[in-house]
Amino acid sequence: MAGAGAAASDELKVLGVWPSPFVIPVRIALNMKGLSYEYVEEDLYNKSLLLVGSNPVHKKVPVLLHGGRAINESQIILQYIDELWAGTPALLPSDPYERATARFWAAYIDDKVRSAWVVMVFRYKNKDEWAEGVARAGEALDTLEGAFRDCSKGKPFFGGDGIGFVDLVLGGYLGWFGAFGKIIGRRLIDPAKTPLLAAWEDRFRAADVAKGVVPDDVDKVLAYQQVLLAR
Amino acid sequence: MAGAGAAASDELKVLGVWPSPFVIPVRIALNMKGLSYEYVEEDLYNKSLLLVGSNPVHKKVPVLLHGGRAINESQIILQYIDELWAGTPALLPSDPYERATARFWAAYIDDKVRSAWVVMVFRYKNKDEWAEGVARAGEALDTLEGAFRDCSKGKPFFGGDGIGFVDLVLGGYLGWFGAFGKIIGRRLIDPAKTPLLAAWEDRFRAADVAKGVVPDDVDKVLAYQQVLLAR
Incomplete structure (x- = not known):
């Protein structure tokens, strides 16, 4: 550094x-x-x-x-x-075990969701690979549905009452999820399969702190993807 | 989890x-x-x-x-x-910027050294790939020589006076580095190229806390590699 x-x-x-x-x-x-x-x-x-x-x-x-x-x-x-800036709101919980759990799921997203995202962005022109990327994202989201249930304990976010570390790491992908959703003709975080995560997505997008940062113009994201693919 | x-x-x-x-x-x-x-x-x-x-x-x-x-x-x-167990000795520094720097180098090792290690362990029978793994490890170690100079500030370890987070993450590989050294006929952390890291390796291996944990029997490590390759 x-x-x-x-x-x-x-x-x-x-x-x-x-x-x-x-x-x-x-x-x-x-x-x-x-x-x-x-x-x-x-x-x-x-x-x-x-x-x-x-x-x-x-x-x-x-x-x-x-x-x-x-x-x-x-x-x-x-x-x-x-x-x-250790004051409220905290991104990570204060309890060491809960911190480890949050770091575990953040690392999981950085591994499984990231690798599926790379395929969906950069292998778009290969239909088989692209479909495989969508399937792998779906598997990861299934696992994260269970993680959400465990972490949130009935509250709105992975971090509980407010957005936390895991929410931020997964929330970073929502602009792309919206764009992929337009391609596949349904939401990538499928309310029929992962209802808790789908409701979480709605809450995350609606948060004031996310407004203007999480892209909501799917056509603009798809146009950016074309720029990446053209290089 | x-x-x-x-x-x-x-x-x-x-x-x-x-x-x-x-x-x-x-x-x-x-x-x-x-x-x-x-x-x-x-x-x-x-x-x-x-x-x-x-x-x-x-x-x-x-x-x-x-x-x-x-x-x-x-x-x-x-x-x-x-x-x-937040008391002394601490694994991470207390200063947030220094903590970020330690996490950065630990992540670097987990990326570059790990991927080279995977090749050297599992692609051993493909001579070209194996040599490429050794070369990539060498490049990562060159970068880490500079990181050691910056982090240690003339002290014995990445963590300063004592073993810290980065020392632990890199030190985990030393048993394998010893085994690879037997194969290539020189130390993988080459004193001629990365003298600071080579001296660090000697200090890390000699630390009481590492004794009996860092493997020093290179033939036993190489035999374990053969077990992995046979599967």
Whole structure:
């Protein structure tokens, strides 16, 4: 992780691309904590010197710049935000076992949902592979339906009464889920199969902190996918 | 993450296989915290009901059982241990930015070193792929040489004066690095290329908490590899 020496100020800046499932959780987390930040849209095919210099190892978004120092990797940034601005609302629970459980499901999403998403975005032109990606996403969502039941304990979010770590990590994908839903002709989080998660999706999208961050224009997301596929 | 209800006691049990790069860090962390635990050796080809029931999602080691509740995933277990037994020695630093930096390098190892290790273990019979795995490990170790310089600030470990999170995650691989070294006829962490890391390896292996946990019998590790390859 690169940093430009000691923090010169408490200025917050996010380097991102608007539909990224990894950038969206960071922006919502900053909103939840009531922190104002500058958002800088990156062009993945013409990365800024600031991005390359801030994340020289991976050269990927999101990067959080805080007082000139760079923090990289979506889930690591979320934990940084939660530890530095430790007040309410908390992203992770305080109990170590519950924290481990939240980290487990976040890692699960980063493994199973991410890999299905990669297929659905980048292998769109191969119908068999694409269908396989949709099926794998469905399997992961089935598992997450059970996780939601266990974690939420009847409350609205994985994090209980409010949005938490697991909500943010899964919520980052909802713009793409909406776009994939238009392709397959039904919601990817299928109310008939995973009713708890489908209701969760509605609540997450409706949250003030997610407004303007979770993409709701499916045609715009699909157009972005075509840009990615054209490269 | 499954659990058998409320904690019945504070009993600690680790389900593992002895050469696993993911199990070894957990055992050393428990040693560092001065916690006694029961170690249960698993047969990956005939997994115990306890393992399958404790990690129904992945069915993988390590599992830490604490008072009957299961915690899964190596780095998540390390953080659980560090949060629950928060006293000295700490695995993660207290400063949020330094914590993010340690998590960043641990994630880097889990990505780049792990993927090279998978090739070196499981693609051993394909000479080209194997050589490619060695080369990729070398590239990752070059990057980690710089990370060590930045993190250790002239002290013995990534964690400073003592073994920390990054040390544990990388140290889990040293038994295999020793075995691969016998195959390639030089140390995988090459003192000529990465002198700081090579000296770190010597210090890590010599630490009391690592004794009997980091495998030092390279022939035994190589024999275990043959068992894996025969399946």
